[in-house]
Structures are given as structure tokens and as C-alpha cells.
Amino acid sequence: MRRGLIVLLLTLALVVSAAGAAAAQTLRVGVNAAFPPFEYIDDETGEYVGFDMALIREMAARMGMEVEIINTAWDGIIPGLLAGHYDVIISAMTITNERAQAVDFSDPYFATGQVIVVHAGDDSIQTPADLAGKVVAVQIGTTGHFAAERIEGVASVDHYQFAPEAFLALKTGRADAVVVDELVAIQEIRANPGELKVVGQPFTVEYYGIALRKGREDLLRAINRALAQVRADGTYDELYRTWILGE
Ligand code: ARG
Numbered sequence: 001m002r003r004g005l006i007v008l009l010l011t012l013a014l015v016v017s018a019a020g021a022a023a024a025q026t027l028r029v030g031v032n033a034a035f036p037p038f039e040y041i042d043d044e045t046g047e048y049v050g051f052d053m054a055l056i057r058e059m060a061a062r063m064g065m066e067v068e069i070i071n072t073a074w075d076g077i078i079p080g081l082l083a084g085h086y087d088v089i090i091s092a093m094t095i096t097n098e099r100a101q102a103v104d105f106s107d108p109y110f111a112t113g114q115v116i117v118v119h120a121g122d123d124s125i126q127t128p129a130d131l132a133g134k135v136v137a138v139q140i141g142t143t144g145h146f147a148a149e150r151i152e153g154v155a156s157v158d159h160y161q162f163a164p165e166a167f168l169a170l171k172t173g174r175a176d177a178v179v180v181d182e183l184v185a186i187q188e189i190r191a192n193p194g195e196l197k198v199v200g201q202p203f204t205v206e207y208y209g210i211a212l213r214k215g216r217e218d219l220l221r222a223i224n225r226a227l228a229q230v231r232a233d234g235t236y237d238e239l240y241r242t243w244i245l246g247e
Pocket of ligand 1: 031032033034035039074091092093094095139141142143144163181
């Protein structure tokens with residue numbers, strides 16, 4: 001009798017913990033999905049695609065987790081994490097000291113920098129200093145926005161909710177230049193050949209990280225382990241070729 005009770009209790013405990021594990025198996029990922037080639041919505045399939053989306057899916061698979069993508073405004077993506085709307089952010093997010101006060105970051109997974117994009121025929125802008133007197137379009141709250149504001153004498157830094165809106169401002173003549181992450185600039189130029197160009201070299205040094213709430217040490221360790229795995233087994237390089245080099 002006693003024995004039966006113990007078996008029953010043990011079985012119950014197993015069922016309850018299995019349910020708990022199943023519930024914990026979804027990694028909720030916050031993203032601002034308008035930043036090709038890192039995160040965007042495929043026009044045809046309506047799916048979230050890009051380097052970051054592929055990377056987080058590969059990492060989650062190694063963590064034994066499902067991915068749920070939650071598309072959100074960039075302006076507010078960190079508050080949304082802190083409020084618990086998702087577990088992590090992967091969104092071409094530069095690791096900065098300021099952000100690191102509010103959130104923890106994974107190991108860096110991508111090195112990049114800000115570049116200046118202008119009309120293909122514009123030779124008046126070669127360096128950041130040449131932006132003096134010009135109208136610069138940026139995505140609000142990005143490191144491009146912050147970098148543009150540090151350049152002396154810029155006539156106006158116009159900020160937009162989405163990166164594609166900043167490019168549109170340039171294309172339609174409302175802005176003289178866009179300051180944005182290098183690979184995003186290259187992607188935009190690839191999509192509109194002959195219209196725009198990147199001038200010079202990246203003028204900042206930045207690393208992307210995956211953000212999570214402070215104090216989630218287990219998740220942070222699991223994320224870094226999964227990242228190291230996809231790097232070591234060649235998956236990272238494969239994703240790089242597909243999404244960054246466009247092979
Ligand atoms: N790397 C820049 C930053 O961290 C821009 C990121 C914008 N990402 C996006 N998905 N819109 O500020």
C-alpha cells in the first residue's frame with residue numbers, strides 16, 4: 001500500500017516536471033524585423049528570415065527549444081524585454097555600455113560598424129566630417145542615430161521608426177545621407193543597384209550580441225554554449241554565406 005503511494009507520488013512528480021519542461025521549451029525572441037539581411041519578413045512566405053533568425057533557430061535547436069518570434073518596434077525593444085514580453089532579443093543589436101547597464105549580452109556574434117550611404121552620384125560626402133550642413137536620416141535609437149548626433153555641424157539628424165524609412169528619405173531627397181550598420185547598407189544597395197552607394201570605411205567598431213534580462217545566468221550560459229557550438233561545427237559559416245554573402 002505504502003509502496004503504491006510512493007510510486008504514485010513519484011509518477012505525479014515526473015508528470016508535473018515534464019509539463020514544466022515542456023512549457024519552458026519555447027524561446028521567445030524579440031526582434032525588429034525590418035533590418036535585412038539580419039531580420040526581415042519574406043515578402044512571399046510571410047516568414048521571419050535573415051541571418052539572425054537563422055542563427056537563433058540553430059542555437060535554439062541545440063538548446064532543445066522551439067523559437068517564437070515576436071516582432072516589435074526598435075524603440076521599445078529593451079523595455080519589452082525587461083517587461084518579460086520575450087526571453088531574448090536578437091536584432092543586430094550592438095553591445096554598448098549603456099545598454100549593458102539594463103540588460104546582459106551574450107558573447108559577441110558579429111563585428112561591424114556604421115557607414116554613410118549617399119546617392120550614387122553624390123561626391124560631396126566622403127567622410128563623417130563632410131556631413132556638416134547635411135540632413136542625415138537614421139533609425140531612431142540605433143547606434144547609427146547616436147553616431148550621427150556626435151558628428152559636428154550636421155544640419156539635422158532625422159530619425160525614423162524603421163531603417164527602410166531612413167533609406168526612403170534619402171531616395172526621395174528628404175535627406176542627404178543615411179548612417180546605418182554596414183551590412184544593412186550593402187544589402188540596400190544590392191537591392192537598388194546604381195541608386196545609392198556607401199562612402200569610405202565603417203567609422204565605428206561594433207559587435208552584435210543577444211540581449212537577455214539580468215540574472216538569467218542559466219539561459220545566458222546556454223545561449224553562449226549554443227553559439228560556440230554553431231561556430232565550431234561550421235553552421236555559422238554556412239549561415240554567413242547564405243545570408244551575408246548571398247551565395
Ligand atoms: N546595430 C544597431 C544598434 O544596435 C542597429 C540595430 C537595429 N536593428 C534592427 N533590427 N532594426 O543600434
